[in-house]
Amino acid sequence: MLGLPPALADLIHQLTRLPGIGPKAAERLALALIKWEPAEVASLGQALNDSVARVTDCPTCGCLSQDGELCDVCASEGRDASVLCVVEDALDAVAVERGGTYNGRYHILGGALSPMKGVLPEDLRVAELLERIQADGVTEVIVATNASPDGEATALYLKQELVELTAPGGAALRLTRLARGLPSGAQLDYADPATLQSALEHRTEL
Numbered sequence: 001m002l003g004l005p006p007a008l009a010d011l012i013h014q015l016t017r018l019p020g021i022g023p024k025a026a027e028r029l030a031l032a033l034i035k036w037e038p039a040e041v042a043s044l045g046q047a048l049n050d051s052v053a054r055v056t057d058c059p060t061c062g063c064l065s066q067d068g069e070l071c072d073v074c075a076s077e078g079r080d081a082s083v084l085c086v087v088e089d090a091l092d093a094v095a096v097e098r099g100g101t102y103n104g105r106y107h108i109l110g111g112a113l114s115p116m117k118g119v120l121p122e123d124l125r126v127a128e129l130l131e132r133i134q135a136d137g138v139t140e141v142i143v144a145t146n147a148s149p150d151g152e153a154t155a156l157y158l159k160q161e162l163v164e165l166t167a168p169g170g171a172a173l174r175l176t177r178l179a180r181g182l183p184s185g186a187q188l189d190y191a192d193p194a195t196l197q198s199a200l201e202h203r204t205e206l
Contacts, residue, residue, distance in 0.1 A: 008034065057090075060132075062108030062125055064090045071099075073105055080104045085142040086129065086158065088151065090110050092188040096144065100199035104142070107132060112156055113148040118149075121157060130161070135157050139167040140174040143206050145184050147178075175206035 004012070008030060015026035033041065055064060058071035065071040073079055073093075083104030087093050093106045109124045133141065143158050145151035155177060165173045179202035188196065 007034075010186070011098070034197070057108075060091075062090070062128075063093050063174060078103075081136050083140045083142065084129075084132065084136075084138050084140070085144050087144045087188065088146060092144065092146070093151055095188045095191060095193075096200065097195060098193045099200060100193070101197050102200055105136075109145070110152070112145055112152045112154040114153075124154075126158070126161060129158075130165075133162070133165060133173065135166045137168045137174070140176060142176050142178070142200070142203055144178050144188065144200075146188055155206065176203040177206040178203050 010029045012026045015029050018022055029127060054066050056068050058065040058074055060070060060074045063071045073128050084107050085096060085102060085104055086107045088109050088111055090108055093108065096102050108128050111119055111124055113119055141162060143155045145154045150183055159170065159175060161168065162173060165183055167173045178199040
């Protein structure tokens with residue numbers, strides 16, 4: 001039986017460590033990569049090294065940034081700082097941005113509550129969220145956690161934590177949840193822009 005060269009087998013194994021890449025997909029990718037020109041392979045390696053070394057979390061919202069600087073949204077003076085969209089991870093924020101209609105800012109929790117997996121409130125960026133709401137004069141928090149059991153549990157927890165907070169002027173802080181245009185169990189980063197836009201526009205009180 002013909003076996004794979006050890007170097008190719010190792011490349012396939014490394015590729016299977018990526019999310020969503022199974023053995024067959026890894027084999028196809030590996031066979032395509034070994035046909036690249038050396039300069040192309042070097043360019044891919046450099047891009048990977050640069051990404052690992054330079055891509056960081058935004059110091060304000062936790063979204064993807066570079067070299068420890070503010071992300072584009074936090075750095076923009078044209079964004080509405082009074083509206084905060086709370087998502088589980090950076091890819092969820094990217095998905096909302098694709099809709100093209102949201103003009104507020106984001107807060108990345110860094111995951112969702114899941115006691116079975118050992119993820120507790122103190123493991124998420126909830127304390128930072130509370131600080132931002134008070135410091136930035138936030139009037140509305142859009143809870144955009146995923147429509148999954150863990151995401152729903154996180155949304156309920158955030159409601160308990162935020163319901164007593166007030167907006168500038170003493171008004172109650174508005175808490176909203178994305179509308180059910182998103183199917184149950186859906187992940188934000190897999191939703192199409194039109195569905196996300198509809199869910200955002202028709203968000204409901206939390």
